[in-house]
Amino acid sequence: MIRSLSLFLCLAAPALVAAAPNTPINAPAVPAPVPIAGVVADPTGAIVPGAEIDLIDATGAVASTIHSAADGSFQMQPPKAGSYTLVISEPGFETTRMPVMAVVPTVVVKAASSGTMQGNMFPVPLKVVLPIAALATNVHVSADGNEDLTAGDSNRDTQVITSGDLKQLPIFDNDYATAMSAFMDDSATATGGAGLIVDGVEGSRSPVSASAVQEVRINQDPYSAQYYYPGRGQMEIITKSAQDHYHGEFNFIYRNAALNAQNELAPSKPFEDRRVYEGHVTGPIFFAPNSSFLASFNHDTEDTNAVIDADVLPTPDNPSGVLLQNVPTPSGETSFSLRGAHRFGDKHSAYAQYGHWQSHSTNQGVGGQTLAEAGWDGLSNWDGITLHADSALSAVLINQISIVGERWSTINTNTVNAPKINVNGYFTGGSGQNNSQYTGYNFRFYDMASWTHGKHFVKIGVGIPNFARLAADDNTNALSSYGFGPTLAADGVTVLQTALQNYENNLPSGFSQGYGETHFIYHQQEAGAFIQDQIKVTPRFSVTPGLRYDWLNFLAQKRLGFSPRLSFAYVLDEKSKTVVRGGGGLYYDRFGGGPMLDLTRYGGLEPRRRTVSLSLNPADQPENGCYPISNCYDVPSLPVNRVELKPGARLPYQMQYGLSIERGMGEKGTLSASAYAMRDIGAFRSVDINAPTPESGYTVRPDPNYLRIRQMQPAGFYEGEGMDIAYQGRYNKWFSGWGRYTWSHYASNTGGIGWYPQNQYAPDADWGPANWDRRNRIGFYGVFNPKSVMNLSGGIFANSGRPWTVTTGTDPYGDDLFNARPEGVAPYSESLPPYVDLDLRWGHDWALTADKDDEAPHLGFSASSFNILNHPSVGGVDSVQNSPTFAEPTSVSSPRRIQLAMRLEF
Numbered sequence: 090m091i092r093s094l095s096l097f098l099c100l101a102a103p104a105l106v107a108a109a110p111n112t113p114i115n116a117p118a119v120p121a122p123v124p125i126a127g128v129v130a131d132p133t134g135a136i137v138p139g140a141e142i143d144l145i146d147a148t149g150a151v152a153s154t155i156h157s158a159a160d161g162s163f164q165m166q167p168p169k170a171g172s173y174t175l176v177i178s179e180p181g182f183e184t185t186r187m188p189v190m191a192v193v194p195t196v197v198v199k200a201a202s203s204g205t206m207q208g209n210m211f212p213v214p215l216k217v218v219l220p221i222a223a224l225a226t227n228v229h230v231s232a233d234g235n236e237d238l239t240a241g242d243s244n245r246d247t248q249v250i251t252s253g254d255l256k257q258l259p260i261f262d263n264d265y266a267t268a269m270s271a272f273m274d275d276s277a278t279a280t281g282g283a284g285l286i287v288d289g290v291e292g293s294r295s296p297v298s299a300s301a302v303q304e305v306r307i308n309q310d311p312y313s314a315q316y317y318y319p320g321r322g323q324m325e326i327i328t329k330s331a332q333d334h335y336h337g338e339f340n341f342i343y344r345n346a347a348l349n350a351q352n353e354l355a356p357s358k359p360f361e362d363r364r365v366y367e368g369h370v371t372g373p374i375f376f377a378p379n380s381s382f383l384a385s386f387n388h389d390t391e392d393t394n395a396v397i398d399a400d401v402l403p404t405p406d407n408p409s410g411v412l413l414q415n416v417p418t419p420s421g422e423t424s425f426s427l428r429g430a431h432r433f434g435d436k437h438s439a440y441a442q443y444g445h446w447q448s449h450s451t452n453q454g455v456g457g458q459t460l461a462e463a464g465w466d467g468l469s470n471w472d473g474i475t476l477h478a479d480s481a482l483s484a485v486l487i488n489q490i491s492i493v494g495e496r497w498s499t500i501n502t503n504t505v506n507a508p509k510i511n512v513n514g515y516f517t518g519g520s521g522q523n524n525s526q527y528t529g530y531n532f533r534f535y536d537m538a539s540w541t542h543g544k545h546f547v548k549i550g551v552g553i554p555n556f557a558r559l560a561a562d563d564n565t566n567a568l569s570s571y572g573f574g575p576t577l578a579a580d581g582v583t584v585l586q587t588a589l590q591n592y593e594n595n596l597p598s599g600f601s602q603g604y605g606e607t608h609f610i611y612h613q614q615e616a617g618a619f620i621q622d623q624i625k626v627t628p629r630f631s632v633t634p635g636l637r638y639d640w641l642n643f644l645a646q647k648r649l650g651f652s653p654r655l656s657f658a659y660v661l662d663e664k665s666k667t668v669v670r671g672g673g674g675l676y677y678d679r680f681g682g683g684p685m686l687d688l689t690r691y692g693g694l695e696p697r698r699r700t701v702s703l704s705l706n707p708a709d710q711p712e713n714g715c716y717p718i719s720n721c722y723d724v725p726s727l728p729v730n731r732v733e734l735k736p737g738a739r740l741p742y743q744m745q746y747g748l749s750i751e752r753g754m755g756e757k758g759t760l761s762a763s764a765y766a767m768r769d770i771g772a773f774r775s776v777d778i779n780a781p782t783p784e785s786g787y788t789v790r791p792d793p794n795y796l797r798i799r800q801m802q803p804a805g806f807y808e809g810e811g812m813d814i815a816y817q818g819r820y821n822k823w824f825s826g827w828g829r830y831t832w833s834h835y836a837s838n839t840g841g842i843g844w845y846p847q848n849q850y851a852p853d854a855d856w857g858p859a860n861w862d863r864r865n866r867i868g869f870y871g872v873f874n875p876k877s878v879m880n881l882s883g884g885i886f887a888n889s890g891r892p893w894t895v896t897t898g899t900d901p902y903g904d905d906l907f908n909a910r911p912e913g914v915a916p917y918s919e920s921l922p923p924y925v926d927l928d929l930r931w932g933h934d935w936a937l938t939a940d941k942d943d944e945a946p947h948l949g950f951s952a953s954s955f956n957i958l959n960h961p962s963v964g965g966v967d968s969v970q971n972s973p974t975f976a977e978p979t980s981v982s983s984p985r986r987i988q989l990a991m992r993l994e995f
Contacts, residue, residue: 122166122167122169122170122191123191124164124165124166124167125144125164125165125166125167125173125175125189125191125215126162126163126164126165126215127162127163127215127216127217128157128161128162128163128215128216128217129142129157129161129162129163129177129179129217129219130161130216130217130218130219131182131218131219131303136157136161136944137157137161137179137182137219138156138157138158138161138333138334139156139157139179139332139333139334140156140157140161140163140177140178140179140182140219141154141155141156141177141178141179141432141435142154142155142156142157142163142165142175142176142177143175143176143178143435144165144167144173144174144175144176145173145174145175145176145484146168146171146172146173151435152167152168152173153165153166153167153168154435167191169191170190170191171190171191172188172189172190172191173188173189173190173191174186174187174188174189174484175187175188175189175215175217176435176481177217177219178432178435178438178481179219179330179333182219182220182330183219183220183479183487184435184436184438184479184481184487185217185218185219185220186481186484187215187217189215238658238660238663238666238668239625239629239630239631239658239659239660239668240623240631240658241310241312241313241623241633241656241658241672242309242310242313243658243668244308244309244310244311244320244658244670244749244751245668245749245751245759245761245815245817246308246311246670246749246751246761246763246813246815247306247307247308247309247311247320247815247817248269248272248306248307248308248815248817248827248829249304249305249306249307249309249817249827250265250269250304250305250827250870251303251304252300252302252303252304252329254825254827254870254872255299255302255305256949256992257872257875257880257882257930257932258870258872258882258884258930259882259883259884259928259929259930259953259954259955259988260299260953261928261953261955261988262342262363262365262389262988263299263300263340263342263365263367264299265299265302265305266295266305266324266326268884269305269307269324270283270324271868271886272307272829272868273307273321273322273323273324274319274321274322274811274831274833275861276321276322276767276807276809276811276833276835276859276861277318277319277320277321277322277323277676277743277745277767278318278322279318279322279676279678279679279681280678280679280680280681280684280741280773280841280842281679281680281681281682282681283318283322283323283324284316284317284318284322284323284324285323285324285326286316286323286324286325286326287326287328288326288327288328288475288477288491289489289491289535289537290475290491290493290533290535290552290554291317291533291535291552291554292493292533293471293495293497294446294471295326295328296328296426296442296444296473296475297328297329297369297383297385297426297428297444298367298368298369298385298386298387298424298425298426299340299367299387300338300340300367300368300369300385301328301329301369301383301385301426302326302327302328302329303327303328303329303330304325304326304327305324305325305326305327306324306325306327307320307321307323307324307325308320308321309325311656311672311745311747312633312635312654312655312656312672312673312674312745313621313633313635313654313656314619314620314621314635314636314637314652314653314654314674315537315548315550315619315621315635317554317617317637317639317676317677317679318676319674319676319743319745321765329369329371329383330371330383330430331371331381331382331383331428331429331430331440332371332372332373332381332383333372333373333381334372334373335370335371335372335373335995336370336371336372336944336994336995337368337369337370337371337993337994337995338368338369338370338992338993338994338995339366339367339368339992339993340365340366340367340368340990340991340992341364341365341366341367341990341991341992342363342364342365342367342389342988342989342990343363343364343365343988343989343990344361344362344363344986344987344988344989345361345362345363346358346359346360346361346362348986348987348989349361349983349984349985349986349987350959350984350985350986351984352396352981352983352984353961353981353984354396354398354413354978354980354981355394355396355413355415356413356414356415357415359393359394359395359396359415360392360393360394360415360417361391361392361393361394361986362391362392363389363390363391363392363393364389364390364391365387365388365389366386366387366388366389367386367387367388367389368385368386369383369384369385369386370383370384370385371383371384374429377431379431379432379433380429380430380431380432381429381430382427382428382429382430383426383427383428383430383442384425384426384427384428385425385426386424386425386426387422387423387424387425388421388422388423388424389421389422390419390420390421391419391420391421392417392419393417393418393419393420394415394416394417394418395415395416395418395452395455395456396413396414396415396416396456396457396980397412397413397414397415397416397455397456397457397458397459397460397461398412398413398457398458398978398979398980399412399457399458399459399460399515399516399979400412400515400516400589400972400973400974401460401515401516401518401589402589402592402593410589412460412516414461416452416455416456416461416464417451417452418450418451418452418453418455418456418464419450419451420448420449420450420451421448421449421450422446422447422448422449423446423447423448424444424445424446424447425444425445426442426443426444426445427442427443427444428440428441428442429441429442435481436480436481436482437478437479437480437481438478438479439476439477439478439479440475440476440477441474441475441476441477442474442475442477443472443473443474443475444471444472444473444474444475445470445471445472445473446469446470446471446472447468447469447470447471448467448468448469449466449467449468449469450466450467451464451466451504452464452465452466452504453465453466453467453501453521454521454523456980457964457965457979457980458515458516458517458967458979459516459517459518460516460517460518461504462504462505462507462518462519462520463504463505463509463510463517463518463519463520463521464504464521465501465502465503465504465521465523465524466501466502466504467499467500467501467502468499468500469497469498469499469500470496470497470498471495471496471497472495472496472497473493473494473495473496474493474494474495475491475492475493476491476492476493477489477490477491477492478490485540485541485542486538486539486540486541487538487539487540488536488537488538488539489535489536489537489538489539490535490536490537491533491534491535491536492532492533492534493531493532493533493534494530494531494532494533495529495530495531495533496528496529496530496531497528497529497531498526498527498528498529499525499526499527500525500526501521501523501524501525501526502524503520503521503522503523503524504520504521505519505520505521506520506524506568507519507520507568508520508522508568508569508570508571508717509521509522509566509568509569509570509571510570510571510573510592511570511571511572511573512573512588512589512592513572513573513574513575513588513598513896513898513907513969513972514575514588514898514967514968514969514971514972514973514974514975515588515589515592515972519570519571520568522565522566522567522568522569522570523565524564524565524567525561525562525563525564525565526561526562527559527560527561527562528559528560528561529557529558529559529560529682530557530558530559531555531556531557531558531613532553532556532557533552533553533554533555533556534551534552534553534556535550535551535552535553536550536551536552537549537550538550544624544625544626545622545623545624545625546622546623546625547620547621547622547623548619548620548621548622549618549619549620549621550618550619551616551617551618552616552617552618553615553616553617554615554616554617555613555614555615556614556615556616557612557613557614558610558612559610559611559612559613559682559685559686560608560609560610561608561609561611561686561689561690562607562608562609563603563607563608563609563686563690563698564603564607565603566601566602566603566700567602567603567604568602569600569601569602569718570600570601570602571597571599571600571716571718572597572598572599572600572905572907573588573589573591573592573596573597573598574588574591574598574599574897574898574899574900574907575587575588575591575897575898575899575971576591576596576707576708577897577899577971581897581901581912582911584971586707587971587973588898588969588971588972591707594707594714595713595714595715595716596705596707596710596714596715596716597705597707597714597715597716597718598704598705598706598707598899598900598907599702599703599704599705599900599905599907600701600702600703600705600715600718600905601700601701601702601703601905602700602701602718602724603698603699603700604699604700604725605696605697605698605699606697606698607698609686609689609690609697609698610689611685611686611688611689612642613642613643613682613685614641614642615639615640615641615642615679616639616640617637617638617639617640618637618638619635619636619637619638620635620636621633621634621635621636621654622634622635628660629659629660629663630657630658630659630660631657631658632655632656632657633654633655633656633657633672634653634654634655635653635654635655635674636651636652636653636654637651637652637653637654638650638651638652639652639677641679641680641740643680643685643688650675650677650740650742652674652675652676652677652742653674653675654672654673654674654675655672655673655674656670656671656672656673657670657671657672658670665752665753666751666752666753666759667750667751667752667753668750668751668752669748669749669750670748670749670750670751671746671747671748671749672746672747673744673745673746673747674744674745674746675742675743675744676742676743676744676745677740677741677742677743678740678741678742678743678772678773678803680842683842683843684773684801684842684843687732687799688732688733688734688801690732691730691731691732691799692731692732692733692734693731694731696729696730696731696732699729699730700729700730701724701727701728701729701730701796702730702796702797702905703718703722703727703796703905704781704900704903704904704905705721727796728793728794728795728796729795729796730795730796730797730798730799731795731797731798731799732798732799732800732801733798733799733800733801734800734801735800735801735802735803735804738801738802738803739771739803740771740803741769741770741771741772741773741803741805742769742770742771743767743768743769743770743807744767744768744769744770745765745766745767746765746766746767747763747764747765747766748763748764748765749761749762749763749764749813750762750763754816754818754820755818755819755820755821756818756819756820756821756822757818757819758816758817758818758819758820758825758826759816759817759818760814760815760816761813761814761815761816762812762813762814762815763812763813763814763815764810764811764812765810765811765812765813766808766809766810766811767807767808767809767810767835768806768807768808769805769806769807769808769837770806771803771804771805771806772803772804772805772806772807772837772839773801773802773803773805773839773841773842774801774802774804774805774838774839774840774841774842774844774845774846774852775799775800775801775802775842775843775844775845776799776800776802776845776846776849776852777797777798777799777800777845777849777904777906778798778800778849779791779792779795779796779797779798780797780849780850780902780903780904781902781903781904782850783850787901787902787903787904788903796905797904797905801842802852804852805837805838805839805852806837806838806839807835807836807837807839807859808835808836808837809833809834809835809836809859809862810833810834811831811832811833811834812831812832812833813829813830813831814829814830815828815829815830816828816829823873823874824871824872824873825871825872825875826869826870826871826872827869827870827871828867828868828869828870828871828885829866829867829868829869830865830866830867831865831866831867832864832865833862833863833864833866834858834862834864835858835859835861835862836856836857836858836859836862837856837857837858837859837860838852838853838854838855838856838857839855840859840860840916840917841860845904845906845908847902847908847909847910847916848902849902849904855915855916856915857915857916857917857918858892858915858916858917858918859892859917860892860916860917861891861892862892862917863888863889863890863891863892863920864889865887865888865889866887866888866889867885867886867887867888868884868885868886869884869885869886870882870883870884871883871884876934877933878933880931880932880933881929881930881931882929882930882931882932883927883928883929883930884926884927884928885926885927885928886924886925886926886928887923887924887925887926888923888924889920889923889924890920890921890922890923890924890963891920891921891924892917892918892919892920892921893917893919893920893921893965893966893968894908894910894916894917894918894919894968895910895911895914895918895919895968895970896908896909896910896968896969896970897909897910897911897969897970897971898969898970898971898972899971911970919976921963921964921965921966922962922963923962924962924982925958925960925962926955926956926958926960926962926982927956927957927958927960928953928954928955928956928957929953929954929957930951930952930953930954931951931952931953932949932950932951932952932990933949933950933951934947934948934949934992934994935947935948935949946993946994946995947992947993947994947995948991948992948993949991949992949993949994950989950990950991950992951989951990951991951992952987952988952989952990953987953988953990954985954986954987954988955983955985955986955987955988956982956983956984956985956986957985958985959984959985960982961978961981961982961984962981962982963978963980963981963982964978964979964980964981964982965978965979965980966978966979967979
């Protein structure tokens with residue numbers, strides 16, 4: 090966040106910022122003022138060479154122009170004493186304005202921050218920190234070079250990891266997004282998932298490779314009106330800028346099964362061979378003055394095996410029926426991007442960028458109780474073009490604009506074409522039934538202005554995160570799916586026939602099939618605007634009110650919503666950087682594309698895509714059973730399913746609010762404690778409003794013209810609270826760390842928009858823990874002895890087990906959902922065993938030349954070990970109570986794996 094000197098930036102160099110008229114006291118007249126000198130750096134502390142520095146006099150004229158040297162330093166001579174403004178600009182960074190006072194030697198000046206008198210023969214060199222050029226990046230400079238402690242984005246209940254940190258941490262496959270997601274809060278996400286902000290604009294993926302990422306942030310400004318999502322529910326990615334000097338980085342990562350431990354469920358060590366080639370290069374465009382480029386690439390291939398642990402029908406070769414098998418699941422992806430940046434004088438800069446990403450995978454969905462025949466192959470592509478411009482319209486007014494166009498496609502192909510078979514508690518086989526193709530074209534737009542006036546810092550912006558045309562070619566379930574469950578006695582407990590026996594006897598418990606039209610076009614349109622004012626009430630206290638307005642095209646009622654936000658910060662002690670923060674606000678939900686596609690395919694009185702969904706009682710079937718279904722029914726003549734949105738549905742909304750206290754600890758670290766709560770009112774769930782009635786013994790549907798009528802209802806409720814204790818930053822020259830402990834508890838009567846209650850006529854009775862409810866979570870990264878040969882870094886992640894629901898595998902309510910639970914058992918009442926993961930990394934960089942500074946060529950090697958304790962954290966269990974393997978693990982986390990890496994920087 091850029092500040093004017095009138096309030097903050099003048100504090101950066103008290104020796105330079107004199108308060109006229111109290112300038113010279115008994116000082117001899119000296120014709121030439123003292124040169125203005127300093128160093129330009131980025132937020133990580135790395136120097137920024139080649140930055141343009143203009144000295145603007147009181148009339149607005151440019152008195153002098155220079156560029157920072159190779160070491161980031163600068164020195165310029167003012168023509169005469171007086172008030173000036175330093176304007177520091179560099180492509181990829183926010184233009185910074187810093188008013189200064191040119192003085193003569195041996196003067197006594199008045200420090201703006203304290204009002205005390207100080208004498209200097211020569212000013213202390215000025216350190217200018219250029220914020221990364223992103224709509225979400227806001228930096229304030231204070232008297233000691235630190236950011237304004239009362240600013241909303243100075244919140245320390247956050248996780249910020251820079252590119253330098255990412256190089257030193259044990260990051261599996263260089264996948265920083267997955268690594269950082271451990272610090273996100275599931276309670277703060279929407280129906281469409283967590284938020285992703287790339288260079289200030291909502292996005293679906295980062296267009297650059299890992300080494301071209303400058304920073305990753307979570308919860309940077311938790312209650313800002315600028316964002317649709319709560320801070321704890323979104324990840325912000327800031328990419329590196331194009332530089333005017335040549336610099337590059339290349340990484341090679343390698344893993345192999347020979348370096349792995351044994352998977353606990355696998356019959357033999359699963360094969361694995363992983364190679365990642367990744368890097369970026371940046372520098373000036375030699376034929377275009379004031380222009381630079383940034384190119385990045387990533388290519389990886391992975392040959393892995395999925396582990397199957399299922400129970401199938403016995404055969405002569407497998408008389409026990411226990412199937413333990415390793416199935417090849419090779420995959421790979423390739424991406425590249427190219428950015429060209431140009432500086433138009435000292436007030437305007439812009440860049441254009443193109444990115445491409447492609448991935449392919451084989452045998453998706455396989456593993457656990459899912460057999461290889463039920464997998465599918467996938468091919469995905471994404472292309473995106475970004476145009477971005479920064480403009481300094483005046484010394485107090487900054488404007489930033491981004492335009493993004495993107496196209497993506499995903500093609501899924503069944504490994505085997507046959508009916509899908511699901512034998513509850515035993516195995517899923519037959520076919521994946523996932524033949525489909527999805528294509529989207531989307532336009533994103535964002536424009537934000539920042540204005541400083543007196544005690545106010547105002548941001549106002551408009552955005553279109555989605556203006557998309559989406560297409561789906563849906564052939565899923567075209568060959569039908571059969572479900573097989575156990576047959577129970579009248580007491581609902583005694584098993585008369587197991588699900589596997591009913592499968593052997595061709596007695597299905599449920600059947601579904603899709604047919605009819607397969608090509609669909611639908612649109613996702615969303616727009617929003619906000620205004621926010623950070624008011625500096627006193628030097629120690631600020632309050633930030635804000636208001637958002639969002640519009641979405643997919644609700645007939647309540648298409649728009651106002652969501653007020655408010656936060657405050659009070660500095661208890663400047664020396665220890667002790668700050669109390671608090672805030673809250675409303676956050677509206679979002680659908681995402683899936684529910685919209687369902688409404689397009691199956692909505693209306695005459696669904697375009699027809700599906701049937703039957704509940705079958707094995708006891709009522711003929712002797713040869715209903716497998717295939719043609720033994721019992723003429724499927725095309727059956728009533729079909731329908732999907733609808735509840736009439737008059739309104740957007741669900743969350744209330745998020747919290748309080749935190751933070752204190753500086755160590756050289757550049759902060760310890761924080763936070764308490765927060767949320768209430769989600771009108772959360773979505775699905776209800777079959779045409780389910781068989783209780784009066785009929787759950788056998789007769791009210792409307793015989795339809796089978797299931799799925800109604801999306803904003804009628805659910807979430808509530809919960811949590812507490813965090815977090816540390817981040819450098820404690821001393823030997824240790825830096827980023828960590829968080831969280832205690833939380835959330836309860837709900839819904840599991841999301843695709844979730845059905847057990848009894849469709851009593852949906853509110855399904856109250857229990859939320860499906861993400863994990864009471865204790867610990868995530869921590871630490872770096873010891875950085876830049877030394879003896880350096881070591883590690884990550885510790887431990888969670889209470891994820892909740893799961895006990896089911897009977899039967900369909901007593903006749904709705905073909907098979908989500909019934911034993912009597913008296915609440916949803917998500919059981920928990921998996923705790924998750925534990927310890928990762929370690931050793932690495933070191935060696936200088937390739939006599940010059941050993943950070944910009945000199947370096948060659949680095951590292952070795953990382955993930956899950957070094959080889960703890961078999963359980964990923965899933967058999968949840969069917971009547972299964973012979975009930976509550977036993979069906980999947981576990983990967984065993985200990987070792988990753989080798991090499992990096993070249995120049």
